[in-house]
Amino acid sequence: MAEPQAERPRLCVFPDLSRPPSAADIETWCQPDRKIFGEFSSSSFGDFQTVFDQPQEYFMELTFNQAAKGVNKEFTVNIMDTCERCDGKGNEPGTKVQHCHYCGGSGMETINTGPFVMRSTCRRCGGRGSIIVSPCVVCRGAGQAKQKKRVMIPVPAGVEDGQTVRMPVGKREIFITFRVQKSPVFRRDGADIHSDLFISIAQALLGGTARAQGLYETINVTIPPGTQTDQKIRMGGKGIPRINSYGYGDHYIHIKIRVPKRLTSRQQSLILSYAEDETDVEGTVNGVTLTSSGKRSTGN
Numbered sequence: 001m002a003e004p005q006a007e008r009p010r011l012c013v014f015p016d017l018s019r020p021p022s023a024a025d026i027e028t029w030c031q032p033d034r035k036i037f038g039e040f041s042s043s044s045f046g047d048f049q050t051v052f053d054q055p056q057e058y059f060m061e062l063t064f065n066q067a068a069k070g071v072n073k074e075f076t077v078n079i080m081d082t083c084e085r086c087d088g089k090g091n092e093p094g095t096k097v098q099h100c101h102y103c104g105g106s107g108m109e110t111i112n113t114g115p116f117v118m119r120s121t122c123r124r125c126g127g128r129g130s131i132i133v134s135p136c137v138v139c140r141g142a143g144q145a146k147q148k149k150r151v152m153i154p155v156p157a158g159v160e161d162g163q164t165v166r167m168p169v170g171k172r173e174i175f176i177t178f179r180v181q182k183s184p185v186f187r188r189d190g191a192d193i194h195s196d197l198f199i200s201i202a203q204a205l206l207g208g209t210a211r212a213q214g215l216y217e218t219i220n221v222t223i224p225p226g227t228q229t230d231q232k233i234r235m236g237g238k239g240i241p242r243i244n245s246y247g248y249g250d251h252y253i254h255i256k257i258r259v260p261k262r263l264t265s266r267q268q269s270l271i272l273s274y275a276e277d278e279t280d281v282e283g284t285v286n287g288v289t290l291t292s293s294g295k296r297s298t299g300n
Contacts, residue, residue: 065183070158082171085138091136097132199257
């Protein structure tokens with residue numbers, strides 16, 4: 001089976017995280033080929049403030065089943081957010097700030113340069129309009145501090161390796177890129193999954209039933225008589241939820257015929273009897289030879 005071409009990761013922006021996103025949410029908010037860190041300005045150096053304000057990116061490890069079925073997973077992040085001690089004001093709680101007399105509290109200062117009058121950010125208060133006399137002991141007047149927060153990430157069912165979602169944490173936002181582990185049982189092709197099922201020679205010849213591990217439950221598989229190795233059996237709707245639309249993918253079971261390495265005396269006699277009646281053999285069979293009359297007989 002040819003390897004499926006990997007799709008480019010999609011950026012998903014979910015505004016409401018009080019519930020796991022539905023297929024309609026994913027279709028609306030997931031945007032392919034979008035740059036994670038947005039577009040910079042046309043300046044050769046870009047907008048540096050925009051760069052620093054961009055959300056931080058984190059990586060989350062998921063098992064194959066977690067990505068396929070969806071899961072709410074707790075995650076720890078370290079972000080710069082509004083200082084909880086001073087509520088972003090910058091001054092120590094219980095203290096007051098002084099009115100900036102340099103700019104008159106406007107945060108802007110006027111500079112006369114001959115016939116021109118220029119206005120710029122106040123050099124004294126940095127544009128605040130006030131001066132912090134007693135800075136907050138946590139953020140030291142910045143109004144923001146590094147904080148460790150535990151958040152619950154609603155991972156949508158069907159998420160793929162490398163896919164990124166954006167979510168709010170406090171007053172900031174973060175990007176989370178998923179890293180999906182390989183499954184020892186299943187192989188993924190979009191919303192479809194593939195797995196192998198080993199059956200005996202008798203099952204392949206005569207047909208029967210076998211039990212295969214499914215994504216959601218154990219599957220009873222009907223083996224038709226004359227099943228060939230690598231034959232595929234399709235189990236409709238037993239795959240992964242389609243993240244860009246509705247419904248589920250399929251589960252394709254690849255048949256593998258297990259050939260025994262040793263036979264009992266009775267099994268060998270039965271197989272030799274079967275070999276004598278075969279008519280479409282290319283080459284020879286050990287223990288079976290052709291007679292002068294063209295018949296096959298058991299050799300010594």
